[in-house]
Amino acid sequence: MQDADIINGLTGDYKQRAYFEKQLYLQYKYFIDEGCRKYQFLYEDSFSAYSDAVLAAIHNIVNNRFDNRYSLKTYLFQIFHNKCVDHLRKITNNKQQVYKSAATPELLSHLPEAAKNVIEKLIDQEKISRVSQYLEAIGDKCKEILLLSADGYTDKQIAEKLGYNNAAVTKTTRLRCREKLNNYLLRYE
């Protein structure tokens, strides 16, 4: 499938999105082997970096942040390469037992350097790892709405998907769900 088909598919009708996500994943799946060869990764590690890269690429495309000066292959490979380097750092740091490191949260890259340095120090990695546990606790509906929102679906699309009256209702529900999750995390503090 050509780049334009995948990009139009991902940004067009959201009901078709899952199909084009699958196409994008399959089209460059051979990167996983390249990760194993180039970085001496286990298949699971290379798969993890590749799937993370595909998800990041999808979100950038859906949010119109895809830089169309590059081909989809070049763009995806660049993200994949960065994820592999992140993973290598993580392995190295863990071996040296400097600290238990984790990948840098994606949102940090939106901030300018000065703000980024301040915020990065305040981020609690333990909290990040606890989110999945608390997502189970806030109920299936809340979990679903938060995951769809994180997946780049708009409030209007979520309303259509989950049968809410309109985008405003979805937004209110989404904020309540997020607050519920936050309360669990703050309780842990």
Next chain:
Amino acid sequence: MNDSYEYIEAYFKEQLNDTEKKRFEERCVHDESFAREVAFFIATTEGIRQSLLNEKQQQWNSDEFKKQSASIRPVKKLFNKWPYMAAAACLLFAVAIYFFYRPETPHQLANKYIMEHIIQLSQTMNASKDSLQQGIAAYNNKDYKTALQIFGEIYRSNPQNFLAKKYIGFVYLAAENYDKALQQFNELANTAGVYKNPGLFLEALTLLQRNEQGDEEQAKQLLEKVVKEKTEGSREAEIWLKKL
């Protein structure tokens, strides 16, 4: 909580204006309590993203996806088989020489492109669940009547589905109904909002394949437009123009 949450979310969704954005970034540096809220927002969002990634990984690592591992290139093995590669290179060289002395006609160029890129479309395993996939399956089986019916229904139910529109054109092209193929690709080319719109290139391709009087000249003009506008197919268009 919600006001602050919405404000932080608006920043990361790039919904703030430049002044608000600057103010937000300054607060991150100088207001510790606000910086903690932002850090909490980022940590929670990242946690949700990682849960989403776990779900996608489970889906992408499922047996159905693994069956399609044929797409993975056996890179290492290729390097261990250099004698075969050398033989293949010699063969390619011979083929290149052959083609060098026998330049392709525009019609042959178009025909070759159609055979390589259009006559068989890529398909996923769960063809039964997806109507577009069912259409592609029918198309690949040369059941053009069924394919046309399926793609037509998809397009009628959602005129934003440009891929269905393109596939309708492919069906007509494969069935050698060039006039209707041209009509579909022309409509596609005139549709606004399609990323790297392939309509013009496909129109030119159809004209070269039809090969009637005046078609080549018209195709040439369209290909020049494709190169100029850098739409889908511009790389092929550039090569073809040198041969026309």
